[in-house]
Amino acid sequence: MSKIAIHFFTEDISYTLKHKTLIRTWLLDTIYAEGYQLEELNFIICSDEYLLTMNQQYLDHDTYTDVITFDHSEALKMIAGDIFISIERIQENAKEFKSTVFHELCRVMVHGTLHLLGYKDKSKKDKTLMTQKEDHYLSLLNSK
Template sequence: MPAISFFNESVSYKLPNKLKLKKWIKSTIEKEGYNLEQLNFIFCSDEYLLGINQQFLNHDTYTDIITFDNSEVEKLIIGDIFISIERVKENAKIYKTNDFDEVCRIIIHGTLHLLGYKDKGKIAKTLMTDKENEYLAMREL
């Protein structure tokens, strides 16, 4: 049974519209020709995500998201996506949007990484942003 789950680690964050978000994420995955098995979103603090960044990626920097692809089968989604709620709120201020829209952008950004999209380099980053915008426009919230 495919599952999308949301967890909190070191933060108190209540994500609204969970059922609609799950449907939206699942439809994004299917539209890209992938199958969903298990996808976990873990909302956490800056410090928690910094620890993951240091431990697993050897990066000593704050970030808004880290995506782990745990699938060994092509076109099958099994992953963990860690999202810093503090970074998301800061980004929302910078980009003059609300916290929920920014959380949705980060959620779909991480999902797109699992679907094979990259964001290193100008061309890849432009494609990633275009895909984010495409799928954000498909939300029914």
């Protein structure tokens, strides 16, 4: 079997992601369940300031955020993208929602992946559907 093309990087911080094999398998299962194939998916864990700069530079938003997704897909039903995640936002969200950092990080990873799968979150209806999908796929992770 070929190596799963899901990669994890850090930018401007030191962070060690645990359970990489489990996360890769879970995200690949999510992609397949949605009827897509994987070309390449990169997760880049970074600081608030790094992600703020990206948000300003590429999206013209002057706000902190937990995740930014860049879609590089060129073929239908094929996933290729970069997902940047602020570990500081994840840590804050975990406290706020009384969750673990790992669970919140996985929620944001699947959120970014769902964007690549065509889901949106700008309208209330779209956001509700995306949250349902996040919860569904997180429940599958928790059962592994």
